[in-house]
Amino acid sequence: MDIEKANTEATGRMMEARPVVLGMGKALDVIPGMREDLLLHAGPPITWERASGPMRGAITGALIFEGHAKNEAQAQALVESGTVELDPCHHHQSVGPMAGIISPSMSVYILENKTHGNKSFSNLNEGYGKVLRYGAYSQDVLDRLRWMEDVMAPVLGEAIILSEGIDMRALLAESLHMGDEGHNRNKAGSVLFTTKLAPFIATAAPNSGVASEIIRTLGDNALSVLNPVMAACKAMVDAAHGIEGSTIVSVMARNGTDFGIRVSGLGDRWFTAPVDIPQGLYFPGFTAEDSSGDIGDSTITETAGIGGFAMASAPAIVKFVSGTPKDAINATLEMYEICYTEHLYFTMPPLDFRGTPTGIDIRKVVETGITPRVNTGIAHKDAGVGQVGAGLVRPPMEMFEHALLAFAEEYGY
């Protein structure tokens, strides 16, 4: 068996994937395997008992949103009794930032990889601060979700159809030339996404007031494109998954308690380890003491060759995640050491248009002792609070070591 050939195929498929946002739909109607009694969440599998504060908060908020619970105790009872089940987004071609909760009646973006035909999904972005994905579920958080669901999603879905689809690989390539790295800095991508859809929102909305409000909501949120970006990355890595003999990482995800990875040549098995606490800059009034463990599916961006791996393209991000522009360049340079190839479409002007480091090779991670570099938001450790900062984190090395051992076992090295 030829590992090089397998990895060339896996990373080739990852880069040639061309995910296009085609529309929106209710999770229950469009996500494979979604059920009325199911909540999807970020990261590898988790139980209520082991769930972090922000994960519990987001589950509670989603069950209130669905009309199944009134408070955290009721939510806990529903989950612990098995009346409501939990499943990773990744088991359903989906991804969600931070807690990553997708409930049956939430609207999701529908993407299709035009090269290989696989689909992917992600929910709507709520903006910054006190939001469900960071574990907040106060009445204003729920009211906002209700407006997004009832007013914004139908118009946005129609606008996407009228636009004939948004090519996310092209949008990301452009935004990497505009100071984004695609994970924590999505300012350019969000205004590009808004600008592309606004003409269609104007005609799809029931009246000009609603059109105006939706365009403003998308345009004022520098993370509005994060969820379709993550879904695009999910479609790319899914295209690279399941290649026999490949040592390329095809999923990295955290649920706030465990970090988990999957490897292209090792099927759907998760390799997990306890998460770290991110290091970074905190909002006024908060410190590292307040931080939850690392959480969210957004590490799918680094898995696909952007985010922390494309830091060199986004020197201005250091004002948000800490460090200097030189650190940003060095972060990208370091990632070349653990990646199999350089991206064909995602290039970085500050590195003379070199392609981003793409395709984390578990062999290289273990050999070099270098773990992937991840940019991330930081959630408060308690349910109900929200975001408290942003920073940097690394996945635990032991996952890569276990995966490499499993690879040796599986393939008889």
Place this chain on the structure above:
Amino acid sequence: MDIEKANTEATGRMMEARPVVLGMGKALDVIPGMREDLLLHAGPPITWERASGPMRGAITGALIFEGHAKNEAQAQALVESGTVELDPCHHHQSVGPMAGIISPSMSVYILENKTHGNKSFSNLNEGYGKVLRYGAYSQDVLDRLRWMEDVMAPVLGEAIILSEGIDMRALLAESLHMGDEGHNRNKAGSVLFTTKLAPFIATAAPNSGVASEIIRTLGDNALSVLNPVMAACKAMVDAAHGIEGSTIVSVMARNGTDFGIRVSGLGDRWFTAPVDIPQGLYFPGFTAEDSSGDIGDSTITETAGIGGFAMASAPAIVKFVSGTPKDAINATLEMYEICYTEHLYFTMPPLDFRGTPTGIDIRKVVETGITPRVNTGIAHKDAGVGQVGAGLVRPPMEMFEHALLAFAEEYGY
């Protein structure tokens, strides 16, 4: 007399100027000194006889647009007879890209410098290629101008009022962190401008179809913000003009035949010299043989500390104007040698958030032998053709030498 003190005051005023787009109006109604029989143009004063091809083409197009002429011969007769007069935009607190023609019935952006109270003006941007400002005046060019004037301008003006104004210094500061340099690369600025105005265009437009068309026109044109950016720079340098004893350049502008500069401490006198031909990349089918001489008021961006001076912020621009990202860094570093200070608000992430080189000092230009670095579009040399490329150019040294001699004479050195 203390030159240092004068230059500190001039550059301080330039940087503390905060120009805000407040609305739109017909040139005749809002530009000081505008008359029915007057056309404003880019650069220092010019006659029909000495005017370049693109300048003659744009004058012809504007006189057809105004209903005064049917062809170039009639336009020439009107101008040569003095029936229609020509005046630099700069004599009327205005600026225009390339030929820079502003005719009485054209709508212009109205800006006010909130710090010092002075106003400035610029026309609407028509997009790329075959457009009036590059000297084209075919029927489709005129139809587009008519649509912009009759449909787009009234809605845009109303949307700007509803937005309560667009702070251009803040927008530029943001776009310099998103890969723009503010002259030839205004991609981020244009989508930011579109995103800020789109919610108000949705409500200001007579119907959703018109709203959609205007938002698309602004959003698809990566130069839509160029004209308000230039007007903002004009308001900044006007605030720095007229400081007794200052050696800071307060205007650089070209009319396709002559380059002209003004100096803060030397009143409204122009120092001129013949323009050069820009060096750069040509559109398919065109070569340097087709190029007009350097043209346009857009060098107001470099005069205010952005454009070619902020190249380090815009490494991706080299795909458009030629060179490498390293050249872009070097261009900015070189400009520090001829500038008086570093900008307080315009910072560049790739240079560790250093302020852009600001305030060209004629003493330093002459001492170092380094002329300012300018990014520019390239017009075809003949009337009626349009844009053929983009590139780099330097103003002639002799203007700075003459200005320095005049300064010595004026102030008795």
